Amino acid sequence: MRKLICGMNLTLDGYIAAVGDDIGWSGPPNDELFQWWLDHEQASELSLYGRKLWETMSSYWPTGDQRPDATPAQIAFARNWRDTPKVVFSSTLDTVDWNTRLVTGDAIAEITRLKAEDGGPMTVGGATLAGAAMRAGLIDEYVIATHPVLVGGGTPFFTALDSWVNLDLVETRTSPGGVILTRYRTTRR
Numbered sequence: 001m002r003k004l005i006c007g008m009n010l011t012l013d014g015y016i017a018a019v020g021d022d023i024g025w026s027g028p029p030n031d032e033l034f035q036w037w038l039d040h041e042q043a044s045e046l047s048l049y050g051r052k053l054w055e056t057m058s059s060y061w062p063t064g065d066q067r068p069d070a071t072p073a074q075i076a077f078a079r080n081w082r083d084t085p086k087v088v089f090s091s092t093l094d095t096v097d098w099n100t101r102l103v104t105g106d107a108i109a110e111i112t113r114l115k116a117e118d119g120g121p122m123t124v125g126g127a128t129l130a131g132a133a134m135r136a137g138l139i140d141e142y143v144i145a146t147h148p149v150l151v152g153g154g155t156p157f158f159t160a161l162d163s164w165v166n167l168d169l170v171e172t173r174t175s176p177g178g179v180i181l182t183r184y185r186t187t188r189r
Contacts, residue, residue, distance in 0.1 A: 003121045006130045007040055007143035010157045011150060016127055018151035025149045033145060033175045034073045040143055042080050045119050050126025051090035062098050089129050108136045131159030141185050148178040
């Protein structure tokens with residue numbers, strides 16, 4: 001059975017985007033933070049995206065390694081992003097590119113099917129898709145980079161849940177700039 005990992009940058013008050021889908025609060029990642037995300041992405045065999053996050057990622061990373069100011073970690077991230085199989089869940093998109101397939105039907109049924117397969121870890125991203133996976137109890141691990149900023153509103157990271165989810169802390173460290181990096185495993189009791 002595959003493991004499903006939900007990872008995201010968020011504000012100290014729990015938002016992945018401020019009002020108006022503004023993610024400017026996160027600024028460009030420092031080298032250590034970028035490497036941390038790269039390590040997690042390279043460990044994943046399949047990336048699951050909601051439409052909004054897909055549109056953000058696919059607008060930059062297909063050619064991110066060709067930019068003149070790209071760092072070695074950004075080059076590695078872009079290449080890994082292109083090479084990693086991806087699934088985009090959307091009822092409004094017609095096509096997707098870059099080693100990606102589109103699912104327009106029941107996201108939870110498809111994620112459940114993918115989890116039941118043999119294979120390495122999968123990552124899930126995007127507020128709506130990740131929220132649905134959280135509510136369905138499908139997430140095995142949370143990877144969070146908490147930025148030292150309060151935005152007061154916007155798109156929350158955590159969705160309303162029907163019951164508690166107990167977590168075990170697996171990793172914590174501080175990145176330059178005060179970003180707290182944490183990993184939690186879901187405990188099944």
